[in-house]
Each structure stands twice: as C-alpha cells, then as structure tokens.
Amino acid sequence: MIKISKIDIREIQIPLAVPFRTALRTVNSVDDIVIIVHTDAGDTGYGEAPPTAVITGETKGSIVCAIRDFIAPAITGMEVGNIEEIMHVLHSCILYNSSAKAAVDMAVYDLYARSLHRPLYQVLGGARQSLETDITISVNPLDVMVQDSLTAIDRGFQILKVKVGKEGMKDVERISRIRQATGPRTAIRVDANQGWNPKEAVRIIARMEDLGVNPELIEQPVPAHDLQGMQYVTAHSCTPILADESVFSPWDAIRLLEMHGADMLNIKLMKSAGIYGALKICSIAQIYGVECMMGCMLESKLAVSAAAHLAAGQKVITKVDLDGPSLCCTDPYKGGPEYEGSQIRMNQTDGIGITCGSVSFKGLS
Structure with missing residues (x-):
C-alpha cells in the first residue's frame, strides 16, 4: 500500500513570448505555484496552479495557504490507490480554492496512474x-x-x-x-x-x-x-x-x-x-x-x-x-x-x- 508522505510547494516563472491580453487582463509571464506530492515508496506526482484572481479569485498566497494549512494535512497518510476517498477528503477539507485543489488533484492522479503503470489518458x-x-x-x-x-x-x-x-x-x-x-x-x-x-x-x-x-x-x-x-x-x-x-x-x-x-x-x-x-x-x-x-x-x-x-x-x-x-x-x-x-x-x-x-x-x- 503506497501512501502520501508529504507535499512540497514551489514557485515557477516562465516568460511569455508576447504579452497575453484579454478583455480582463494583461499578463507577461506564467507565474504559478507547483506542488510535488511524495509517497512513502519514493514516487512523486506533480501539479500546478496559476493565481488567476480575476477568474477564480485565487492569489499565490491563497493557493499556498490552502495547500499547506488545509489540504496537505488532510490527505497525508492516505493510500494513493484509494482515489475516491482522497478526492472526497480533498474537496471537503476546505471550501472553494478550486485551483489549489486542482494542483493537488492532478498530482494525485499522476501518482495513481503511475501506480497502475499506465499513461493517465x-x-x-x-x-x-x-x-x-x-x-x-x-x-x-x-x-x-x-x-x-x-x-x-x-x-x-x-x-x-x-x-x-x-x-x-x-x-x-x-x-x-x-x-x-x-x-x-x-x-x-x-x-x-x-x-x-x-x-x-x-x-x-x-x-x-x-x-x-x-x-x-x-x-x-x-x-x-x-x-x-x-x-x-x-x-x-x-x-x-x-x-x-x-x-x-x-x-x-x-x-x-x-x-x-x-x-x-x-x-x-x-x-x-x-x-x-x-x-x-x-x-x-x-x-x-x-x-x-x-x-x-x-x-x-x-x-x-x-x-x-x-x-x-x-x-x-x-x-x-x-x-x-x-x-x-x-x-x-x-x-x-x-x-x-x-x-x-x-x-x-x-x-x-x-x-x-x-x-x-x-x-x-
């Protein structure tokens, strides 16, 4: 039984080739939060969340707080193979914060597919x-x-x-x-x-x-x-x-x-x-x-x-x-x-x- 052992939180910045302009905003770089979910078997799954305040209402600070203080403590120790239970806990441990949840969700699915030795798609x-x-x-x-x-x-x-x-x-x-x-x-x-x-x-x-x-x-x-x-x-x-x-x-x-x-x-x-x-x-x-x-x-x-x-x-x-x-x-x-x-x-x-x-x-x- 492979269990989640810890979640690391990182930040990445990648310049855009040209500014991204819409009716809502102008952006010059991808400036996102990256998370790394570790297991007790030494495996890692990766996820990412962009702070898109004008759409999701989330900032870097809110994403980090949601993952560090609520999501990580809630799912650490859970079995990777029990995807339904992990998702229930992930979605119920904090209200809203959809991007923070998405970053952890995709990392868990990454680990889940890896445990099955299959591409996620x-x-x-x-x-x-x-x-x-x-x-x-x-x-x-x-x-x-x-x-x-x-x-x-x-x-x-x-x-x-x-x-x-x-x-x-x-x-x-x-x-x-x-x-x-x-x-x-x-x-x-x-x-x-x-x-x-x-x-x-x-x-x-x-x-x-x-x-x-x-x-x-x-x-x-x-x-x-x-x-x-x-x-x-x-x-x-x-x-x-x-x-x-x-x-x-x-x-x-x-x-x-x-x-x-x-x-x-x-x-x-x-x-x-x-x-x-x-x-x-x-x-x-x-x-x-x-x-x-x-x-x-x-x-x-x-x-x-x-x-x-x-x-x-x-x-x-x-x-x-x-x-x-x-x-x-x-x-x-x-x-x-x-x-x-x-x-x-x-x-x-x-x-x-x-x-x-x-x-x-x-x-x-």
Whole structure:
C-alpha cells in the first residue's frame, strides 16, 4: 500500500513570448505555484496552479495557504490507490480554492496512474492518442492581431481563438479582417471574455453571421453570473455559444444546461477543482448531449499536460484550447505529451509523464 508522505510547494516563472491580453487582463509571464506530492515508496506526482484572481479569485498566497494549512494535512497518510476517498477528503477539507485543489488533484492522479503503470489518458478513458489545439490571438491593435493570426498559421495552427470584448461592434471588424487575411479554411473561435451585454452580443454575432465570417463558436459573450443573459444569447444566435466562466462546478453545468444557457461547455481544471470534478462535468455533458472543450488558464506544460490527458481520455471533449506551452518562451520540464505546433501527442509513459528534477524553482516569497 503506497501512501502520501508529504507535499512540497514551489514557485515557477516562465516568460511569455508576447504579452497575453484579454478583455480582463494583461499578463507577461506564467507565474504559478507547483506542488510535488511524495509517497512513502519514493514516487512523486506533480501539479500546478496559476493565481488567476480575476477568474477564480485565487492569489499565490491563497493557493499556498490552502495547500499547506488545509489540504496537505488532510490527505497525508492516505493510500494513493484509494482515489475516491482522497478526492472526497480533498474537496471537503476546505471550501472553494478550486485551483489549489486542482494542483493537488492532478498530482494525485499522476501518482495513481503511475501506480497502475499506465499513461493517465488511458486510465481516464483512452479515447484518442493525439489532439489538435487552437492558439490564442490576444487583444491588440487590429494590424497586430492580423499579423499574429498569419504568424500562427505559419507555425502550423489552423484554429485561432481570437480575444475580443473590449470595443463592442469594433470587434466585428477585428474578426472580419482576420477572416479576410487567413481565408475560409481557418477555424475562428471568438472569445469575448464576458465583455458584452446580452443584446449587444446578439447584434455583434448577427453582424458576423451576415458578413459570412462564420465563427466556429462564441465563448462567454456576457458576464459569468448573467445566466439569463447566456440563455438569451444562445436562443437568439445561430452560432454555437460556449460557456466558460459561467461553469465552474458540475452543479453549474446542470443549472446552465437545464435552462439552455449554452450549446457547449468549456472545462478547465482550475475551475472544476481538478480532474475529478471535470470528469463529473463530462458525464453531465454526455447526459445532456452537448460537446465540451478542454481549456486552460495561463499554465505551463505541467498543468496543460494534465488537461491534455483528460481531453485525450474523454470522447465528449471534442475541441481543445491547450496552447499554454506554445505561448511560453521556454519549456523547463522533461517528458509528458509532445507539443509540436497545433499537435499534441500523448506520452505512453506512466502517469502524466512530466518530470521536474532539473527545474529551477523560485523560492516562495
């Protein structure tokens, strides 16, 4: 019986190739908390949590406190093979703190799959061995966004996730110019990051439809709490509506789908408090007959790889937004899935496959 012996908490900073700009924030580097879960057999599992205060409400300090003072004492000594019991304790020992829980959750799942001597995606369903991700085009002056889109295509990306939501109807011009520059074969996903109100969103989407821009989907057009607004936009748009910030938990997913507030759900480990909660959302989506996207925050290869294993495991996840490693200047990790342009090929080694032995972590401040 392999038991959890201790949890170490570290910090990592990785510069981005270009600033990441959305309707909510501007970020210049991945600046995350990394955790290492040790067992009494000498095994290690790895997890990561980004402090995304504008979305999850969490900071570095709150993540460290939640793990150090609540989660680690609660699960230390528990058997790695008893995944259900660990997850029950993990999710009940502290309220909220979804990113902190996600970091520990993915590390435990890493250890669990390692104990079974299988890649994690096979343990989670084994639906496919490779994925195709989009890449994010940040909010910038129009000419910059067009050039960034063309550069992404040159790098092998055929799916663009374009950030908008700051200037209302001017966003139509952004998407239209990008469509003209990239041609009809490029898939364009429009992410408003809660930037519109319901009636404005319907007008903007209708205008894009009239111009033949043909966005693949519109992500989170209105504020997360405005579920009636999501319902209104979904009912009055031909383009599929993807819920992101409106869906954190399985209960959020049920409530939104019951009221027809979205056509699709964007699952992110940092919202669902990890793989365990994400699997529940996948099951709910299957019941309601809707597809899911697997997304990420500004995370390094470590957390993105955990999300990739879930996406490769579950058939209901049909779209992938896992471009975090492609946005970073460097990759400090070894092993795990291989990221080459838009293609993600799953590792066949045990667990998530990531090792951190040579990584230079920052000291916690």
